[in-house]
Amino acid sequence: MHDKQSVTKSGDRVEEQSVANKKSLELCFIIVVGLIVAAAFFSALGYDLVSARTPLVIMVPLLILIGGHFMRVKKASRNTDVVSILWAVVKGENQNFNIVAGFSGWMVLLLALIIVAGHYVGIAALMFILLRVVSREKILLSLAITTGVTLMIFILFELGFDIELHRGAIFKIWL
Amino acid sequence: MKKSRVFALSVSALILSPIMFGGLTACQPSEQNENAVVDAASFYKGKKIKWIIPYSPGGGYDEYARLLSPYLRKYSGARFDILNLPGAGGMRGANELFTSPSDGLTIGMINGSALVTNELVGIKGAQYKIGEFEFLCRVVSDIHVLIVSTRSGYDSFEQILNAEEEVIIGATGLGGSTYLDAVISKEAFGLNLKIIHGFDSSSVIRQAMLRGNIVGSWGSWGSAIDAVDDGRHIVVLQSGTERNADLPDAPTVFEMIEKSSNQERTLAIVTAWESLNAVGRVVATAPGTPAEKVEFLRAAFEKTMHDPEFLKDLKQAGRTISYASGDEMSNIVARATAMPDDIEQLFVRAIKGEL
C-alpha cells in the first residue's frame, strides 16, 4: 500500500529537484549565450560601419536583457545548490543529461559518418544503433526498420526526386 | 553500459568495412589504361556524366542544360545528370568543378565573367584558377543593357550623358555584375551617376524603377525583355561591338566612345569591359582531363549547338546562344585576364567599391 504522505513527499522532492535542475541549467545556458553574444559583439566592432550598424543595434539591448535576466535567475536560485548539481552532471549522475548528451553524440556521429561513408551508410548506422544498441529493441525489428526506411528514402529521393544523396569522401578518394 | 558501447563500435565497424572493401575493389584508377589511346567515344558510351550547375534548380542555367542534354546524349553516347550546387554566388559550384576528378565524367556550367572578376580581386574562398579549367564551349555571352524606367523622363543615353542632376542607378551586390557595369560605365563616360547598391535581386530593382525611386539599372538583356515589351522600361545603351538584332535603337558602348572627352581612355576601358563580358556562361571540365576526352566533349558540344533541331528548341524556349568553341574560349579568357595594368587597377577598385 502506498502511504499517501510519502508519495506526496517524494513527488514534491522530485519536483523540487527538477526545478532546481532547471534553474542550474538556465544559469549555464544564459552564461553560454551571453558569452557567445559578447564574442559576436566584439567581432562586430571590427566590421565595416555600414555592416556593423544593425548587429550592434540588436546586440546592445540583447546584452542588457541577458544581463538583467541572469541577475533574475541568479536571485531565484540563491537557495539552490547549483554547484553540486553541476558537479553531479559532470560526474555522469544526471540521468536526463546523459540521455540528451548521448543522443547528441549519436547525431554528430551520424553526420561524420555521412560525410565519410555516404548518406545511406550514415542513416542506416544511426537507425540501427539507436534501435538496437541504445533502445535494445529486438534485432529482427531493428534490422527490418533500418533496411526498410533506408530503402524508402533511396527510392523516394534518388529515383523519385533525382536528388543524389552524398556518396561519401571514401569513394571520392578511391575512385 | 560498457558492453553496449563495444557492441556499437563493432557494429559500426561491421557496417563500414564492406563499404570500404566495396570501394577498394570497385575502383579502377583511370590512368592505368594509358597504354592504348583510349577511344573516347567508347569510353563515354553509356556513361553517366555529372553536370554541375552552381545555382538553385529552376534558373536559366538549368534551362540551357536541359535544352542541351538530349542532343549531347545523341552526339556523345553519355547521359547527362544535372546536379545543382548553389552557394556563394556560384563559387561553390566552381570550386566543386575545379576539384572534381579529372576523368572527364564531371562537367559544369559556370558564369565565366563573374569568375574572372572574382579572381582579379582575389576573392576569399576561391579554390579555382579560371585559366586552368578545360573549356568545352561557351553557351552564351549575355548582352548587358542599361534600362531606364519610362517614368524617369530619360529616354536616351545622350540625355544621361548630359544630365545635370544625379541619375540614380540601382545595383545588386557590391562587386556583382550589375554593380560593376554601373561603376565602369560611370568611369568610362564620366556619367553623373549615384549608384545605390545592395538591392537583393534584379526584381527588387525593377520594382523600385516602377515606383520611380530609381531611374534605371544595368542588367542582362534576357531578364529585361518582358518589361521592355510592356513599355515600362526602355534600353538606352547596350554592350557589344554591334547592335543586336533585337535592339536596333539602342546605341552600343563602342558607338558612344566618340562622345567621351578622353576617347583613348574610354576605348581602353570599354575594350576591357567587353572582353570580360565575352567570357559569358561557359561549360568546362576539371583541369588535367586527358586531351582526347576534352576534344570528344568539345566536338559533342559543337555538333549540338549547330544542330538545327536544337536551334528550333532553343527558339521555342525563347533563349539565345552565342557559341564559342573550347579552343576559342582559352583565348577569350586569356584576353579577359590580360588587361593593361592601369585598367586592371581600375576594375579591381571598381569591384571593391572604392570608386
Next chain:
Amino acid sequence: MGIIDGLVSGFFQAVSLEVFPFLLVGAVFGLVIGVIPGLSGHFAMAMVIPFLYAMEPGAGIAFLLGAHSTVAQGGGLTAILFSTPGTGQNAATLLDGPPMRDQGLAGLATGAALASCFLGAVFGAVALALLIPVLQQVVLFFGPPEIFVLAILALTFVAVLGKEDLTRSMIAALAGLLLAMVGLDNVTNQERFTLGLFELRDGLSLVPVILGLFAVAEMFDLWVRRDSRAGGMQANRLSAKETQKQIFQGITEAFKHWWLVLRCSAIGAAMGLIPGLGSAPAAFVAYGHAKQSSKNKDTFGKGNIEGVIGSEAANDAVEGGALASTLAFGIPGSSSMGILLAGLFILGVETGPNIITYNVDIVFLMLFTIIIGNLIGTIVGLFLVNPLSRATSLRASILVPILLVVVFTGAYAVNRSGFDIGVAIVFGILGYLMKELGYSRAAMLIGFVLGFAVEKNLYLALQLSGPYFLLDPIPLTLAIVTVVFLGYNVWTIIRDKRRKKSYAR
C-alpha cells in the same frame, strides 16, 4: 473577352479532360512534397519544370499551380502529426498543432487545418482575380520604407506571442534577429559572423534552422521521455473511427470560425502581396492576431484550435497574394514564384498587367486550378490522416530514429549540403534547451525570418528617401499602428502583473 466569358471558359478548361488529370497529379504531388520535411514549394516547382516543355498551356498551368497550391497543406499535416514542419510556412502551426495532438485531438487539428487551408486558398485565389487589375497602383505603394515598418510591425507580434514571459521572448527574438545577420553583407562584402566558414557565406538556411528548432528538438524531447509512461506522441491511442469523427468535427470547426478564417486569410493575402517578406511571417502574424482577438488567450500554445485555423488559413492565402503580385508585374516576389514565372514563360503565357486584358480566361483558369487543386489536396489529405496518425502512436524509440533520419535527409536536400545537417543538429540542441527553459522558439524564428527584411529595407529606405522616410504617409500610419499595438500590449502586461499582485495579497 468579357469577365463572365473568361470565368466560364476558365472553369470549363480547368475541369476538362485535357487539363484535369494534370491538376490531379499536380495536387497530389504537391501534397507529398509538402509532407516531406525539407522539401518546399520552390522544390516542387523546380521538379515540375522539365515536364512543361511538352505540355499545352492549360495543362501546364494546372500541373504547375496544382502542385504549388497543395504544398502548404501537406506541410500542415506533418507539422501537426509529427511536429515537423514540411515547409517554412507551416512553422506557426507548430505552436498549437502538436499540443492538440498530444491531447488526443490530432484528428480535430488536422481536419481544421485542411479546411482552413482550403478556405484560405479560395480567399487568396479570389483576391488574386480581383486584385490583378488594381494591383499596379496598390503594390507600388509598398517600397522599402513601407516594407521596413511592416516588418517591424510583424516583429511586435512577438510581444503578443511572448506575453507571458516577455524577457525570455525578447531575448529569443533579438537572438533570432542576430542570427539573420550571419553571412555576407552584399552592401559591403563584409563577412559577418561566418567564423571563416565558406558554407556560412550565404547565411543560415531557413529550412535546416526550422527543422532543427522544431523537429529535432521535438525528437530530443520524445527520446528523453521514451522510457516513461508518457512516451510516444499520443497519450491516448485514437481509433480510426475516433480520428475520422474528429476530422469532420475539425472541418466544421473551421467553418464555424469563418470570421477568423476570413481575417487571417486577409492578413495572409495582404502580406503575400508584398514582395520580399516571404510566407512564414504571414502565418505568425495571423496567429498573433488570432491570439489577440481570442477569448481564450491563455490556451494559445497549449492546443487552441483557433491557433491552427489562423495560421493555416494565412498560409494558403499568402500564396494567392504572392501569385497576384507576381502575375501583375511579371516580377517574382520569392524564389518559388521565380520558378513559377519561368514555367509560365515556357508555356508561352504572358504575364504583366495586360494579362487581365488579353488573357482573362487564363487568369480564371489559374483561379480555379488553385481552388480545385486545394480541394483535391484536402480530400487526399483526409485519407492520409488516419494512416499517418497511426504512425504517431508508435513507440518513441522506433519513431524517433525514423523521423530523425527523414528530417536529416530533408535538411540535406535543400542545398545538397551536409553542413545543413550540422545546422539542424545544432539548432536541435538549442531548440530543446529553449523548449525546456521556456524561451519562445517562435519568437526566435520570427526574428530570424524578419531580420533580413528589416535590415535590408531600412538600408534601402535611408538610401532612397533619406532619414525622413518615416514621415511619408504609409510608413507613418503603419508606424503609428505599431506603436499603438505595442503600447496596448505592454499596458496589458503591466495591468495583468498588478492584478496578480493584488490577488496574491
